[in-house]
Amino acid sequence: MIIRKSADELQAMRRAGLVVARARELVREMVRPGVTTLQLDQAVEEFFRRENAIPAFKGYHGYPATICASVNEVVVHGIPSADQVLEEGSIISVDIGAFVDGFCGDSAWTYPVGRVSEEVQVLLRVGEEALYRGIAQAVVGNRLSDISHAVQQHAESYGFSVVRDFVGHGVGRQMHEEPQIPNFGPPGRGPRLKEGMTLAIEPMINAGGYQVEVLQDNWTVVTRDGSWSVHFEHTVAITEDGPRILTSLQE
Ligand code: MF3
Ligand code: CO
Numbered sequence: 001m002i003i004r005k006s007a008d009e010l011q012a013m014r015r016a017g018l019v020v021a022r023a024r025e026l027v028r029e030m031v032r033p034g035v036t037t038l039q040l041d042q043a044v045e046e047f048f049r050r051e052n053a054i055p056a057f058k059g060y061h062g063y064p065a066t067i068c069a070s071v072n073e074v075v076v077h078g079i080p081s082a083d084q085v086l087e088e089g090s091i092i093s094v095d096i097g098a099f100v101d102g103f104c105g106d107s108a109w110t111y112p113v114g115r116v117s118e119e120v121q122v123l124l125r126v127g128e129e130a131l132y133r134g135i136a137q138a139v140v141g142n143r144l145s146d147i148s149h150a151v152q153q154h155a156e157s158y159g160f161s162v163v164r165d166f167v168g169h170g171v172g173r174q175m176h177e178e179p180q181i182p183n184f185g186p187p188g189r190g191p192r193l194k195e196g197m198t199l200a201i202e203p204m205i206n207a208g209g210y211q212v213e214v215l216q217d218n219w220t221v222v223t224r225d226g227s228w229s230v231h232f233e234h235t236v237a238i239t240e241d242g243p244r245i246l247t248s249l250q251e
Helices: 007-030 037-050 118-136 144-156
Strands: 067-071 074-076 091-100 103-112 168-170 177-181 198-201 204-206 212-214 221-223 229-231 234-239 242-245
Touching: 007 037, 007 091, 007 103, 007 234, 037 067, 037 091, 074 091, 074 204, 074 229, 091 118, 091 229, 103 118, 103 229, 118 144, 118 198, 118 204, 118 229, 118 234, 118 242, 144 177, 144 198, 177 198
Parallel strands: none
Antiparallel strands: 067 074, 067 091, 074 221, 091 103, 103 234, 168 177, 168 198, 198 234, 204 229, 212 221, 234 242
């Protein structure tokens, strides 16, 4: 069952989304050569504490940190570490989730560390565009896979590939609610989108092949071919006025 949210519930979700957006901007400002991924994690954890927000990832199936910090060929679920120092020319995907007043906000973004190659700049741009192509399909009357298809079309038109083993999801009082939202597939399938649905749309786009594998730590997801990967995610509400991005910094 897809849980639809009332206007009041959407207001609470926006409060959660705004805290996550501000944490995301905090990370954006910190990312530079020499910073460790653990420093990013600690900064977000402290920020959440000040905001009375509860980290959504910490303890989730035993996940040990507040954020996921995924560098270069790491697709998602990289564990922050004091040993991981960001280097010029790398990229880092940071995934952030928090509960505020019982509702979850979930968002991810990929940043360049200093100057990155032309090719990587294209990957970053197309990944972000793919997210917004997907969001544009999150309208009343569309079907769920219209989102999936729009993401895939955009990424593949640049020769990139879409990760298949991990998907977006409904989000609300739980971080993961129905439905699952693949980032690939034919349009016109799945449930019809209705007002009050809240979705975490999160394309993971690889420069090379779509295959991924999980490392020995049982968390870190890497591309099989070592190609670099980007991840962009927003929590979005479907409204009569179109998609409303609950994890945007400004309204
Ligand atoms: N945005 C991710 C998701 O929606 C973050 C989960 S990381 C985990 O699944 F550690 F909490 F699993
Ligand atoms: Co998510």
